[in-house]
Amino acid sequence: MNSEWQTFLQQQQATLEANQVINFGDVEQERQAVGAGTVIADLSHLGLIAASGGDAETFLQGQLTNDIQQVTPQQSQLTAYCNPKGRMLASMRLFRREDRYLLSLPQTVLEPSLKRLRMFVLRSDVSLDDASDELARFGLAGSDAEKLLGAQLPSLPGTVDEVVHHADLTVIRIPGPQARFEIHGSASALSTLWQALLPGATPVGYAAWSWLDTVAGVPTVVPETVETFVPQMANLHSLGGISFTKGCYTGQEVVARMHYLGKLKRRMYRAHTDIDVPPPPGEAIYNADTGTESSAGKVVLALPAPQGGVDLLAVLQISSVEAGPLHLGQPDGPELNLLDLPYEVTNEA
Structure with a gap:
């Protein structure tokens, strides 16, 4: 976890364990809020693999299930990484930020996935790195999520998988019955945005946020x-x-x-x-x-x-x-x- 972001979360009364937020002090309130309100959640339980270099697109195209050529600075996608028998080693969201592809996947499968991907780089012009600590990230979801975030940013992604960038922030709309967003950026930019959203959103731990994946029917490989x-x-x-x-x-x-x-x-x-x-x-x-x-x-x-x-x-x-x-x-x-x-x-x- 980014150290500056960790310090900020601790100041927000977060209970941290194994680099993820367990709760913000009231588990029952958080569980009720995620079902009926608008919530904000640290996403440090998700890590980031960065792929860069002249052959990054071609390399990822030969490794992942989705069409990497459809990923643009304005469009992300769900995809999977499989073994030769077609069984999933990881499921992830792929998006672009600046000149890199970023693969967002659970921290618990990041290291073995990264190690295996590196085995196939060979002489390709590709660099694969664990970028989890470079950026902070949080999620916002609920009936007022779009209204709250729209009051702070000039524009938002309007459809699932769409991406918008504002200065140091990358905002991705992800699946869910109600509006749901992932926001990636520097710790300082995210800290400012988090505090601006707080009056209308209840902070919750990673389990409450992950419950929203069950509602959206989005699988996670662990x-x-x-x-x-x-x-x-x-x-x-x-x-x-x-x-x-x-x-x-x-x-x-x-x-x-x-x-x-x-x-x-x-x-x-x-x-x-x-x-x-x-x-x-x-x-x-x-x-x-x-x-x-x-x-x-x-x-x-x-x-x-x-x-x-x-x-x-x-x-x-x-x-x-x-x-x-x-x-x-x-x-x-x-x-x-x-x-x-x-x-x-x-x-x-």
């Missing part, structure tokens, strides 16, 4: 789920995170085969369960009729819900969903109640 899901299993095709026309990249053969020749047998669902402690990513989910011999799927992301209980994203066998009730952890575990996603997903890959 160490427990690395090399577990093909991108389509996590609905990345429905989120515009895969290009099927860009040509070759690592894992492309498997991803393309599923798209052109296959039919999805697994996809990501959103669900709620009445428990107090969220299950870890990778936790098995069962259909009561199939027993423990084979699971119906796995948890992708699970967070405390504002209304109580836990909301989660899970990759599940479509046939198991159609067969009947699903249970967490074991065949007679807590039952899952499926919720709507904010986008359409077809079973056709």
